Amino acid sequence: xxxxxxxxxxxxxxxxxxxxxxxxxxxxxxxxxxxxxxxxxxxxxxxxxxxxxxxxxxxxxxxxxxxxxxxxxxxxxxxxxxxxxxxxxxxxxxxxxxxxxxxxxxxxxxxxxxxxxxxxxxxxxxxxxxxxxxxxxxxxxxxxxxxxxxxxxxxxxxxxxxxxxxxxxxxxxxxxxxxxxxxxxxxxxxxxxxxxxxxxxxxxxxxxxxxxxxxxxxxxxxxxxxxxxxxx
Numbered sequence: 001x002x003x004x005x006x007x008x009x010x011x012x013x014x015x016x017x018x019x020x021x022x023x024x025x026x027x028x029x030x031x032x033x034x035x036x037x038x039x040x041x042x043x044x045x046x047x048x049x050x051x052x053x054x055x056x057x058x059x060x061x062x063x064x065x066x067x068x069x070x071x072x073x074x075x076x077x078x079x080x081x082x083x084x085x086x087x088x089x090x091x092x093x094x095x096x097x098x099x100x101x102x103x104x105x106x107x108x109x110x111x112x113x114x115x116x117x118x119x120x121x122x123x124x125x126x127x128x129x130x131x132x133x134x135x136x137x138x139x140x141x142x143x144x145x146x147x148x149x150x151x152x153x154x155x156x157x158x159x160x161x162x163x164x165x166x167x168x169x170x171x172x173x174x175x176x177x178x179x180x181x182x183x184x185x186x187x188x189x190x191x192x193x194x195x196x197x198x199x200x201x202x203x204x205x206x207x208x209x210x211x212x213x214x215x216x217x218x219x220x221x222x223x224x225x226x227x228x229x230x231x232x
């Protein structure tokens with residue numbers, strides 16, 4: 001744990017692991033590796049980021065709790081894999097309390113992996129940011145009595161109210177495979193998204209009653225198993 005109001009400037013060869021930073025003003029990454037870092041009670045000014053990052057891909061499995069300003073200011077354009085990072089209490093996109101401030105003057109793409117949160121973004125002059133959080137959405141159909149996977153059951157899953165998608169947008173559609181599964185492993189997660197739908201198997205014997213589907217896609221994706229009853 002490190003507590004203080006100074007600015008920390010790391011060397012490019014440094015590695016900061018499983019460290020809690022309290023009451024700091026700022027940390028200049030300088031291509032150092034940060035893993036498992038916890039940032040609390042930062043003394044950053046409004047609209048200023050605590051970590052000045054030229055390499056967001058080297059920040060992983062870290063957590064940031066809002067106190068003032070941004071968690072991270074990105075200073076260098078590029079495409080970065082951003083793994084397992086969590087943000088609590090930050091403001092909406094475009095505000096001085098958004099989680100990340102892209103002040104690189106160029107285009108930044110953040111590919112969210114490892115169950116990390118989708119951060120809110122503020123863009124500086126000439127900057128643009130694309131956040132891609134790909135999660136898996138899966139529906140499995142099984143016989144309610146035998147639990148055997150059902151092939152060629154039709155899945156239809158759409159967006160419900162309460163998420164970033166428009167109500168009725170198709171989230172998942174198709175016929176289940178031999179394992180009873182329809183899935184999309186590259187669903188772009190933009191925020192918790194409630195879904196609703198049905199799974200049917202009524203054209204090829206044996207026939208089954210329609211089963212309802214519901215749930216919420218989170219940063220961990222969504223995996224629904226529907227148990228269908230034979231329609232005899």
